[in-house]
Amino acid sequence: MTAWRELVGLLPWAWAHYAFMQNALLAVLLITPLFAALGCMVVNSRMAFFSEAIGHAALTGIAIGALAGCADPTFAIVGFSVLLAFAVALLRRYSFASTDTVIGLVMALAVALGVVLLSRGGGFNRYTAYLIGDLLTITPAELARLALVAAAVMAGGAWFFNRLFLAVLNPALARSRGVNAWAQEALFSAAVALVVAVSLAWVGLLVINSLLILPAATARNLTRRMSSYLLVAMAVSVAAGVAGLLASYYWATATGATIVLVAMGFFLLSLIFRRS
Amino acid sequence: MQFGVKLGGVAVLEDIELHVHCGELSALIGPNGAGKTTLFRALLGEVPHTGQVRFVHAGSEQRFESPRIGYVPQQLEFDRTAPISVRDLFAAATTRRPLWAGLDRRRRQAALDALALVGAQDLFAQNLGQLSGGELQRVLLALALDPQPDLLLLDEPVSGVDQGGMELFYRMVSQLRRQLDLSILLITHDLPAIARVADRMIFLNRRVLADGPPAAVLASPLIRQVFGLEFTGREPSFVQRLPEHGDCPPTAPAPAREATP
Numbered sequence: 001m002t003a004w005r006e007l008v009g010l011l012p013w014a015w016a017h018y019a020f021m022q023n024a025l026l027a028v029l030l031i032t033p034l035f036a037a038l039g040c041m042v043v044n045s046r047m048a049f050f051s052e053a054i055g056h057a058a059l060t061g062i063a064i065g066a067l068a069g070c071a072d073p074t075f076a077i078v079g080f081s082v083l084l085a086f087a088v089a090l091l092r093r094y095s096f097a098s099t100d101t102v103i104g105l106v107m108a109l110a111v112a113l114g115v116v117l118l119s120r121g122g123g124f125n126r127y128t129a130y131l132i133g134d135l136l137t138i139t140p141a142e143l144a145r146l147a148l149v150a151a152a153v154m155a156g157g158a159w160f161f162n163r164l165f166l167a168v169l170n171p172a173l174a175r176s177r178g179v180n181a182w183a184q185e186a187l188f189s190a191a192v193a194l195v196v197a198v199s200l201a202w203v204g205l206l207v208i209n210s211l212l213i214l215p216a217a218t219a220r221n222l223t224r225r226m227s228s229y230l231l232v233a234m235a236v237s238v239a240a241g242v243a244g245l246l247a248s249y250y251w252a253t254a255t256g257a258t259i260v261l262v263a264m265g266f267f268l269l270s271l272i273f274r275r276s
Numbered sequence: 277m278q279f280g281v282k283l284g285g286v287a288v289l290e291d292i293e294l295h296v297h298c299g300e301l302s303a304l305i306g307p308n309g310a311g312k313t314t315l316f317r318a319l320l321g322e323v324p325h326t327g328q329v330r331f332v333h334a335g336s337e338q339r340f341e342s343p344r345i346g347y348v349p350q351q352l353e354f355d356r357t358a359p360i361s362v363r364d365l366f367a368a369a370t371t372r373r374p375l376w377a378g379l380d381r382r383r384r385q386a387a388l389d390a391l392a393l394v395g396a397q398d399l400f401a402q403n404l405g406q407l408s409g410g411e412l413q414r415v416l417l418a419l420a421l422d423p424q425p426d427l428l429l430l431d432e433p434v435s436g437v438d439q440g441g442m443e444l445f446y447r448m449v450s451q452l453r454r455q456l457d458l459s460i461l462l463i464t465h466d467l468p469a470i471a472r473v474a475d476r477m478i479f480l481n482r483r484v485l486a487d488g489p490p491a492a493v494l495a496s497p498l499i500r501q502v503f504g505l506e507f508t509g510r511e512p513s514f515v516q517r518l519p520e521h522g523d524c525p526p527t528a529p530a531p532a533r534e535a536t537p
Contacts (some may be wrong), residue, residue, distance in 0.1 A: 161374040176347035224403040227376040229359040
């Protein structure tokens with residue numbers, strides 16, 4: 001951490017000397033590649049709406065954490081989100097309704113329950129921070145936790161990548177190669193839930209899904225192979241993350257939303273340079 | 277080397293007992309809902325089934341406990357705009373190393389060899405979504421051949437493929453059976469085309485209703501009943517066998533076995 005601070009401190013600009021900006025920059029460098037990599041698979045498996053639901057449903061996780069009297073509701077959010085991910089995966093498998101209907105229902109239920117629980121006694125305002133997120137308040141201990149989750153998810157992602165890829169491409173083909181498509185998707189859903197839950201407080205519930213989807217959507221316009229798809233998505237994500245962080249510093253705006261706007265700019269640019 | 281396959285009693289399939297030999301292309305025909313795809317799913321271990329599948333070397337009683345099965349799905353449904361190349365598909369299906377980390381030389385060569393078998397080596401770097409229907413099916417056939425299977429299952433492999441692509445595909449399958457001494461089970465509704473290349477035709481409707489050389493099975497009254505086809509004479513005119521029979525002779529011409537439904 002000290003080495004990181006000294007490194008960033010070498011930069012000539014004023015912001016580079018503030019500890020909160022040094023922390024936030026590290027957080028951006030940790031979160032954005034991870035979001036891009038997950039986002040690539042989210043977009044490929046058409047789970048954009050699912051990840052949106054996971055983000056919104058975290059409200060209930062926060063409420064459960066608050067009711068249980070936890071100072072830090074992260075564990076409650078992770079627990080509830082992962083539970084929800086499995087519920088959706090199960091419903092997708094056994095339900096008679098179409099997937100988007102199932103997700104819509106589950107999301108509505110989780111958001112309503114969260115709002116009802118959090119607004120009891122008129123105290124909802126205390127939780128608006130979660131809607132917008134605040135990257136600049138992240139502490140070194142929280143950074144360490146984020147790094148741990150990022151490393152674990154990246155390692156797991158590398159280990160399961162090929163199997164998940166096949167499961168997403170075509171479940172029947174995956175099964176013929178000995179891959180349990182349903183287990184892969186459930187595991188992946190849980191990973192998305194975990195990452196969304198631990199980054200929620202920094203990025204903000206309202207825009208977190210865009211951070212997942214936009215880099216991948218941008219990279220899809222520019223690439224034809226998986227390796228370049230992942231690489232371009234990560235590059236776009238990191239660039240948007242850093243540029244968004246700095247823009248939010250100079251404009252005094254919410255960091256998460258600013259990053260998303262920059263990423264959206266990249267996406268629009270990619271439409272111009274789109275592969276034929 | 278020869279082996280037989282025995283499969284007894286699947287949920288919607290009853291008393292199925294089939295012996296499939298190497299180098300034999302068997303066409304599986306039957307009306308919708310006859311259990312053709314279910315039979316494949318049972319063979320792939322996707323649906324529970326009673327009875328067993330046995331792979332036995334001819335001559336000895338030595339068995340393969342887990343035969344390698346290659347599978348070509350019916351019209352692969354996937355996102356055609358996805359940035360996925362043929363190379364990505366092979367890497368994902370044949371290795372555990374994450375496909376973005378590169379394909380080692382041995383695996384790459386195996387994939388190219390499999391593609392060469394179906395004349396598709398030029399498609400290796402292509403985007404999957406930009407292949408024509410026929411090209412995609414040949415790529416999937418090549419994928420099913422890497423690693424080389426003991427039994428190859430093709431589920432309506434050419435539905436949605438144009439006429440030229442279809443004929444090319446059937447010719448490839450017919451050649452591969454001899455070249456690799458494969459036993460192939462192929463589900464199809466296209467009776468005239470498959471009758472030209474298949475060694476054997478199995479008419480399935482919950483159970484095996486007829487089993488024998490294509491000409492004999494097509495001439496059976498049951499076929500006419502189910503498919504509403506009217507064939508004049510014993511051998512329909514379109515049933516002309518391909519001339520090139522390699523070193524693996526067709527199986528002994530067994531008379532069409534009919535069972536009362």
